[in-house]
Amino acid sequence: MVSCGMQTAQLNPAWMVSKNFKVSEVACKHCGKNGMQPEFVRLLQRFRDYLGAPVVITSGYRCELHPVEVAKKGRVGRHRMGLAVDIHSPGMSLKELYEKIEKFGSFLGVGVSVEGGFIHCDKRESKARWKYKDSKDVYWDGDWQSL
Numbered sequence: 001m002v003s004c005g006m007q008t009a010q011l012n013p014a015w016m017v018s019k020n021f022k023v024s025e026v027a028c029k030h031c032g033k034n035g036m037q038p039e040f041v042r043l044l045q046r047f048r049d050y051l052g053a054p055v056v057i058t059s060g061y062r063c064e065l066h067p068v069e070v071a072k073k074g075r076v077g078r079h080r081m082g083l084a085v086d087i088h089s090p091g092m093s094l095k096e097l098y099e100k101i102e103k104f105g106s107f108l109g110v111g112v113s114v115e116g117g118f119i120h121c122d123k124r125e126s127k128a129r130w131k132y133k134d135s136k137d138v139y140w141d142g143d144w145q146s147l
């Protein structure tokens with residue numbers, strides 16, 4: 001017997017995955033599948049509480065068929081692992097948001113896209129900072145002046 005009621009319920013985009021985030025905000029923008037890992041949702045909510053301001057997720061979980069993932073030709077990044085978000089905060093400069101992210105200190109992977117107007121935050125084992133240049137990741141020392 002096949003039971004899919006639970007799965008269907010989990011896909012309801014209006015449901016909250018945490019205090020401030022809906023399923024639709026963290027799920028794949030291409031198909032609505034939510035593969036975000038609960039531990040990362042908890043981390044994201046902790047950051048939201050710390051920031052005390054709205055956090056807009058421009059990209060959350062990405063399935064293997066999401067155009068950005070397809071373009072990676074099999075390279076599995078943290079969005080696909082359900083361990084990353086690209087964010088901005090309305091009314092806050094990207095620099096200010098970056099400073100808050102660094103003070104918060106729990107996102108070890110941080111990438112800044114001034115052009116795209118977002119900051120990528122992820123969970124990983126060791127600290128990494130980068131900027132996006134021509135849609136490629138380029139090492140960055142974390143000094144805002146050198147962006």
Ligand SMILES: [Zn+2]
Pocket residue numbers: 028029030031032033062063064065066
């Ligand atoms: Zn998808």
Ligand SMILES: [Zn+2]
Pocket residue numbers: 059079084085086120121
């Ligand atoms: Zn990202």
